Amino acid sequence: xxxxxxxxxxxxxxxxxxxxxxxxxxxxxxxxxxxxxxxxxxxxxxxxxxxxxxxxxxxxxxxxxxxxxxxxxxxxxxxxxxxxxxxxxx
Numbered sequence: 001x002x003x004x005x006x007x008x009x010x011x012x013x014x015x016x017x018x019x020x021x022x023x024x025x026x027x028x029x030x031x032x033x034x035x036x037x038x039x040x041x042x043x044x045x046x047x048x049x050x051x052x053x054x055x056x057x058x059x060x061x062x063x064x065x066x067x068x069x070x071x072x073x074x075x076x077x078x079x080x081x082x083x084x085x086x087x088x089x090x
Contacts, residue, residue, distance in 0.1 A: 030072060031065035033086035053077050 007015070027036040029048070040048035040062075049066060050058045053073040061069035076083045 028088040029062045030059045030085040031068045033088045035090045
């Protein structure tokens with residue numbers, strides 16, 4: 001008698017629609033990792049901003065982290081290494 005084939009963990013997640021899903025864009029501050037909602041960029045006063053490196057790549061930061069974010073991008077521009085980002089949290 002032959003055993004029936006089982007799905008792998010990855011296949012189960014795909015069929016169940018598992019994983020981390022949201023109805024909106026998923027944006028995190030590159031410095032502190034805080035979750036940023038798209039409305040935070042256009043609110044008055046804005047609590048999040050987009051900053052860019054010399055290569056014109058854009059990165060989201062919360063307003064408290066603008067200066068540290070600029071330092072991260074300056075290091076990225078100087079060394080050519082990927083931007084060091086914080087782990088995301090909610």
